[in-house]
Amino acid sequence: MNIINVTPIFLSPDQKIPNNPELPLLLYWQVFSESNKLEHEFKEAFRRNNWAGTWTNGVFNYHHYHSIAHEVLGVAAGTATLILGGPQGHELTITAGDMVVLPAGTGHCKKTASSDFVVVGAYPQGQVEYDICTESDYVAEKQKNIARVPLPATDPVAGATGPLLKHWQKKG
Template sequence: MQNPHTYLLPPHGNIPNNQQLPVLVYPQALQASDNLTSAFKDAFARNNWRGSWVNGVFSYHHYHSHSHEALGVAAGSAILMLGGPGGMTCQVNAGDLLVLPAGTGHCLQAASSGFKVVGAYPAGQEAYDICTEADDVEAKRSNIARVPMPKTDPVAGKDGPLLQHWDQA
């Protein structure tokens, strides 16, 4: 597995982003196979990332203030905007993985037919919330500050790059 790209995103309007932990984008975290959905679900479960689901990404800017989130691209490709309106765009393809620290805005900009992701959250953080620009950002920042660090990387376990990058932050 390649080292992930890291992006520390500034706040954008009422999207707080995370001022301590960078977004991690792992190109080809898993090799494209016939069943990336199962492969991501298995990796997440093995590494204690729970509450997995399979779907797309909402086409409006949103974030989670109670949890970090892993998004494994199981099929297709997409352009996501990270960080809220005016944030950065990110092209993702089947096999890629994103780890979004609590508070990170994300939104689907465009997708190929059949685009889908497998999402999951560190154990104990499965009760995620869906926050938008309409929410009280100060209250959400307080929630974000209390979200604990995951104990493992969602695909590489306890020695994975997530812990190395986030421990340095």
């Protein structure tokens, strides 16, 4: 694992995408060196740090969010531009080795991607059941769910002392 360089981004609510009112999205730049083993490296780190329900695929090309779970996306191959926070949100280009941790409620959508783009996703222990919410969902009801999602006990790649624990602290 490389030295962890993390950028927190707070996203404002969009009319139809709630985002998270307390927790920033976390961008981890080049967590692992680009190699042909990134899928394995992300899966192993997530497993070791109690992030479960791993899957390997891409990112949906429509705006969506999860109201009952946080999510991590480790880029195993390729590159993509994501729109984060809803249709008027923040565009971000991610490449193999990068990782994005999305707090519950954070809108995400693939705008463009290379043909070889692959991510490994996972959820904190106890949150492997998730929902897929879209702009047509009733936001007020989903906000109640988001407020009840517990903080993860560990960072997905750095464990009990990782940067997520510093950046994610619920108020009150």
